[in-house]
Amino acid sequence: MDLRGRRVVAIGEREGVTGPSLKLLAESAGADVVFSVTQCFV
Amino acid sequence: MSPTPAILHASYALAHAPDLVRYGSKPVREIGRDPSLRPRITEALRPWDEVVAYPPNQVFIGNLAPDALASIPRPWYENRIESADPAGTFGRMVTQPALYGLMKLCDDFDLLAIDGELAQQAGADLVDFDHRRGRITGVDPAELRTMAAENSGLDIHQDGRRAGFIRTAHDQDEALTASVLLENLVSKATAVLAVSDLLRSAGVAADEIDYLLNCGEEAVGDRYQRGGGSLSKAVGEVVGCVNATGSDIKAFCSAPVHALIAAGALVAAGVHRYVVVLGGGSQAKLGMKFGAHLRNGVPVMEDCLASMAFLVGPAGADGEGLRLRLDLAGKHPIGAGSSPKAVYEALVVEPLVRSGLRMTDIDKYAVEMHNPEITEPGGSGDVPRTNYRTLAAMAVLRREIGREEIGSFVAERGMPGFAPTQGHIPAGVPYLGHALEAMRSGRLDRAMIVAKGSLFLGRMTQLVDGVSFVVER
Amino acid sequence: MDLEDQANVNRLAETSGTDDMVVLLGQPDANSAGLFAETVTRGDPTWAGPLAGVPLGLPVFHVLEPEIKEQMDGDLYDEHVGLMELSADVDEIIKWVAVCRD
Secondary structure, three states, rough: OOOOOOOOEEEEEOOOHHHHHHHHHHHHHHOOEEEEEEEEEO | OOOOOOEEEEEEEEOOOHHHHHOHHHHHHHHHHHHHHHHHHHOOOHHHHHOOHHHHHHHHOOOOHHHHHHHOOOOOOOOOOEEEOEOOEEEEEEEOOOOOHHHHHOOOOOOEEHHHHHHHHHHHHHOOOOOHHHOOOOHHHHHHHHHEEEEEEEEEEOEEEEEEEEEOOOOOHHHHOOHHHHHHHHHHHHHHHHHHHHHHHHHOHHHHHHHHHEOOOOOOOOOOOOOOOOOHHHHHHHHHHOOEEEOOOOOOOHHHHHHHHHHHHHHHOOOOOOEEEEOOOHHHHOOOHHHHHHHOOOOOOOOOEEEEEEEEEOOOOOOOOEEEEEEEEEEEOEEEEHOOOHHHHHHHHHHHHHHHOOOOHHEEEEOEEHHHHHHHHHHHHHHHOOOHHHHHHHHOOOOOOOOOHHHHHHHHHHOOOEEEEOOOOEOOOOHHHHHHHHHHHHOOOOEEEEEEEOOHOOOOOOEEEEEEEEEOO | OOHHHHHHHHHHHHHHHOOOEEEEOOOOHHHHHHHHHHHHHHHOOOOOOOOOOOOOOEEEEEOOOOOOOOOOOOOHHHHOOOOOHHHOOOHHHHHHHHHHOO
């Protein structure tokens, strides 16, 4: 899956990789992050 | 010379609240959508004796060590402790009538009415409680019916009947509706129990307490300052801390660790001699994961309100208590970044390195101590295990241990989660009672308490928060 | 998945189509990664949220998957994912996300 130019929905988690982190990473791959969120289960 | 601050005593309480589960935030919303869920929830709730015998609850009140829990096979709700005692080494469990009784004696504005039968049960279940027991009075059922008909509010249930009513205090104030007041009254009442037990076990008179720091998450206030109020003095008043004032520290789940550091600093600076850090139970979180529990055919396990209290004061000459190493306090600064690596670097590694210590110089880490049996059915995983493995990976990155030692690091310096999912309760601090016991008996020299908070939940920042401190013998 | 987030994903899919959309996950364990992957492919398995019975069929990947990792900046990846790469059960997480994708 080539992320370049794709619209990415980033669903992160506090104890794993957070939404803002996923956004940075996806953007570094040339993706357009249209939604990012961090879930907290507790 | 300035005094060395210490956590001198810890006290924890669990109040069984099966009939308040329906008023938890998640159940209220879901039952509103599908009323058939209510009887299904009721059917999946556990009776008192099963709640008492539930191994994680026995760990929470100090009758079972966390390491002993690790050797009890799952599911824990089936492998219960035989002849378990609701009175623990540093905590206790109380029945639902006792909880209602505590709420009644904490109610300074006639918000809550209960019937005579419930009042009698409550009084009997609180026979060893020292404060305001005369306030646990009942009304007759007819009066209760009239009250419910004439006021907006919520019914309070016991043994399948309407046994009480809590009223809305102001019709046009969203901060004073019955559901908000129920949350606040529950938090106050359960905190009162923990603080009362704390003072009794510590042998400190209530009037010796100088300052109270509530770290619960409830929003006390009215429409002009929703959440701006305080529970600290409200709790201290009930237990007779006549010489104390107080304030609340809010920081989501990490508030208790912020509060303990602040308490230690107040003692070290000589501002106050004795500070009590307290936190009541979280009504909103009852039944939070009930949907996953029903789907998986397991009991609805978020059925208890948890509370806690800690006495912070000068370390005794006899070495009693957990010495608070304020020089080793850790924080997650705004500029640190929110990756797990950045968070643990700031919270755990930086304060240790600053003092020439290694991660392996800490005997036990206490992290998010959520009971995995509650979180796993909903797909939320084993939160403590994830935290411990992340800490171990950090030690690998620092070349303190080899990659193959991650498992043994977790087994040796971690523990299974045993705390109910009650918001601010689980983050690190449930271990302090056990740490006190372990240090007293010489089994532990140094522990680190680490808490994180999800600031982003309030939609005001994407940041997470975190703080930590080290305690020593 | 949080109900509000399900609604957001659903709205995005409805208003601008799913053609060039990809979901990227960051959960630290297989159980939760699998649950999220299922929600955005076959629909909410808990039948509680707006995606219940809505099989969006979105392509979904976990940040730990090699074909995703190789497209990202190496230093950023080490900073944000390196620790989880060491601590998590990587194979198991990838397996569960792949099951939902296929």
